[in-house]
Amino acid sequence: MQLIIGTKTWSSWSLRAWLAAKASGLAFEEICIPLRQPDTKTRIEHFSPSGKVPCLIDNGLAVWDSLAIAEYLAEEVAPLWPLDGAARAVARAVSAEMHSGFSALRTHMSMEVGADLRGQGRTPEVDADIARITQIWKHCRAHYGSRGRYLFGEYSIADMMFAPVCFRFESYGVQLDNGANDYLQTMLAHPHMLEWKAAALTEAVTPAEPV
Ligand SMILES: N[C@@H](CCC(=O)N[C@@H](CS)C(=O)NCC(=O)O)C(=O)O
Missing domain, CATH: 3.40.30.10 (Glutaredoxin)
Structure with a gap:
């Protein structure tokens, strides 16, 4: 492939x-x-x-x-979705919500892996998106996450859908409470996230407007 x-x-x-x-x-x-x-x-x-x-x-x-x-x-x-049917349904719901929503965050905090953009991009709409995302993370961790450190315990597509948000929160220095921050740090330390970041930091990029 x-x-x-x-x-x-x-x-x-x-x-x-x-x-x-x-x-x-x-x-x-x-x-x-x-x-x-x-x-x-x-x-x-x-x-x-x-x-x-x-x-x-x-x-x-x-x-x-x-x-x-x-x-x-x-x-x-x-298998990349949670095995339990109820967990899988919620994993699909939060993945679809991420896929189709959060336009303020996308617009004002475009992904710039490794960049130091602390303090930039904050608007009331972005803050509302951040609040909803952390609410999702904490709900999933509390109800479905007991078997591991990811949203549904084991690493799944739901985590992958929120992965760019994790790089955004890192670049833009978004401060989270302990529950949400634990999950953020877990994601940022995932070997595949580290591999992507290392490649991003060494690629040639021509500065231009976000797409
Ligand atoms: N909903 C699509 C969005 C894909 C998308 O917008 N990709 C951007 C890059 S992140 C793109 O290909 N832009 C075209 C361009 O830059 O010319 C998906 O989930 O894959």
């Missing part, structure tokens, strides 16, 4: 699919297309019908969109 992703510093959607591919244990070829370049669109469209990354190519089948890729890997390669 091939996974088409964008610049690791910025591409929050790519991060989610990449984490799913890594967690599945799949041997995949990673093709990274630099974002915010004149030829970015054309290069992505060569692989992805939506013109966006991430896109997974499996034997000629293109699967685009981060959540669809995670679902595909969960069906075809390895």
Whole structure:
């Protein structure tokens, strides 16, 4: 399989699919297309019908969109959702909420892995997004997290969906209470998060407006 992703510093959607591919244990070829370049669109469209990354190519089948890729890997390669039915339903609900919401956070705190942006990006709408995200984290940890350190105990797609938020909270210096901060630190210390961050810190990026 091939996974088409964008610049690791910025591409929050790519991060989610990449984490799913890594967690599945799949041997995949990673093709990274630099974002915010004149030829970015054309290069992505060569692989992805939506013109966006991430896109997974499996034997000629293109699967685009981060959540669809995670679902595909969960069906075809390895179980990536919680095994308990109720936990799985809530994991899907919070993943869908992350996938379709939090536009203020996306707009004002775009992902810049490794950047020091402390204190920037705070608006009342962003604060409301942060409050809802930490509420989700604490609810999941309290009700479903007893078997491990992740939202549903074991590491799952739900954690991967919130992974870019973790890098944002780190860059923008968002202070959290103990319960939420414990989870944030767990995520930031995950080996795949550290691997992505190390790659982001060494890639060549041309400064440009967020996409
Ligand atoms: N909902 C999509 C969003 C994908 C998306 O917006 N990707 C951005 C990069 S993070 C992109 O490909 N932008 C096109 C461009 O930069 O030309 C998903 O979940 O995969």
